[in-house]
Structure formats: structure tokens, C-alpha cells
Amino acid sequence: MSEPQGEAASTDTREVIMEATFRAISEHGYKDLRMRDIGEEMDMTRQVIHYHFDGKYDLMASFLEYVIEQYEGSVTVDSEANPKAQLDARIDQCLFGPEFDEFTHWDRMKVYHELFAHARNDERHREIFNDHYTRLRESIVEVIEEGIEQGVFRDVDAAQMGQLLTDVIHAARERRISLGDDDAPEDARRAIDEFVLDSLYAND
Numbered sequence: 001m002s003e004p005q006g007e008a009a010s011t012d013t014r015e016v017i018m019e020a021t022f023r024a025i026s027e028h029g030y031k032d033l034r035m036r037d038i039g040e041e042m043d044m045t046r047q048v049i050h051y052h053f054d055g056k057y058d059l060m061a062s063f064l065e066y067v068i069e070q071y072e073g074s075v076t077v078d079s080e081a082n083p084k085a086q087l088d089a090r091i092d093q094c095l096f097g098p099e100f101d102e103f104t105h106w107d108r109m110k111v112y113h114e115l116f117a118h119a120r121n122d123e124r125h126r127e128i129f130n131d132h133y134t135r136l137r138e139s140i141v142e143v144i145e146e147g148i149e150q151g152v153f154r155d156v157d158a159a160q161m162g163q164l165l166t167d168v169i170h171a172a173r174e175r176r177i178s179l180g181d182d183d184a185p186e187d188a189r190r191a192i193d194e195f196v197l198d199s200l201y202a203n204d
Contacts, residue, residue: 016042017049018066021059022103022111030114035059060115061124067112068132071097083147084201090140091192094169095185106177113177137166144200153200161200168192 039046097105172188
């Protein structure tokens with residue numbers, strides 16, 4: 001069934017506002033961002049923003065959810081693949097991400113991590129990030145547990161291993177974005193292979 005016309009239009013408008021917010025934050029940064037900066041990045045009037053959102057705080061919380069939706073939606077794994085292939089795919093997609101028509105994966109991760117840096121001062125943002133990290137970690141844990149059940153992986157603490165991999169992925173992205181180390185994701189991937197995955201495989 002097709003989406004109702006009004007609902008489809010609202011969804012389209014939301015995406016226009018979200019992408020305009022990407023452009024505005026990329027230019028002005030989160031701290032100095034004003035609603036008028038977002039309005040200037042749109043073909044629509046700024047009143048459209050106020051119609052859909054109750055101020056900057058509401059908009060930024062919705063924007064953070066939008067960024068995470070894009071990030072999580074990019075992680076597609078073949079459920080029929082063996083656990084090794086599934087784990088490799090999850091690690092690669094979390095580290096390197098997809099490409100977008102406007103703004104690269106790393107442009108979007110830069111905005112993501114800028115919001116992350118301010119989350120310590122914002123309870124709602126912390127909740128959104130914590131929920132996201134829980135889903136990311138658990139998706140890795142599930143693959144590890146499946147591999148253990150199949151005898152592909154050694155019998156390890158899957159939750160601890162999932163947390164380790166999640167933390168390495170986040171640290172590598174942060175090093176690339178904040179410190180300008182373009183090789184950080186590739187370095188992290190090699191370290192994961194050598195020091196984590198090689199010890200995880202049961203019969204290697």
C-alpha cells in the first residue's frame with residue numbers, strides 16, 4: 001500500500017530539513033548553529049522548520065535520530081552467510097560505512113561525533129546514543145554467539161568481545177575525524193584481524 005499523500009509529504013519535508021541541518025552544521029558547527037542557518041540551506045521558508053519542530057533542541061534530537069537511522073540502515077548483512085563473513089561485514093560497514101549522494105560517510109560521521117562530544121551535557125542525546133550503542137554492540141554479540149554455537153568461534157565471553165569491538169570501531173573513527181589520522185580505520189581493521197579475530201577462530 002502506498003504511503004498517504006500527507007504523510008509522504010511530511011516525510012519528504014523532514015528529510016529536506018534534516019539534510020539542510022547536515023549542511024548547516026558542517027559549515028557552522030553544532031555550538032554556533034542557529035535555526036536561521038538551517039533555513040538558509042533550504043528552498044523552503046524557515047517557518048516550515050518551526051511548524052515541524054518545537055525549537056532547536058527538538059530539532060537537534062530528531063536530527064540525531066535521523067543520523068543514527070542512516071548509520072544503522074547502512075549496516076546490511078546477509079543472514080545466510082557464515083558467522084565469520086557476517087562478523088567481517090559488520091566490522092567493515094561500521095568502520096568504513098556506505099557512500100551517499102551528498103556528503104560522504106566521513107562527512108556524516110564528523111557531524112555524528114560532534115554531537116557525541118556534546119552528549120555529556122544533554123540527557124536526551126545521551127539516551128539516544130546509549131540506545132544506538134546498545135543495538136550496535138548487541139548485533140555483534142549475536143553473531144559471535146551464533147559462531148560459538150556452530151563451533152566456528154571459541155567459547156569466549158560474547159558480550160565482552162562485542163564491547164571490545166564496538167569500542168575499537170568508535171575509537172578508530174574518532175581518531176580519523178578529530179585527529180586527522182586518515183589511516184586509523186584501516187589500522188584498526190588490521191589490528192582487529194591480528195589480535196582479536198585470529199584468536200577468536202576455533203580451528204585456525
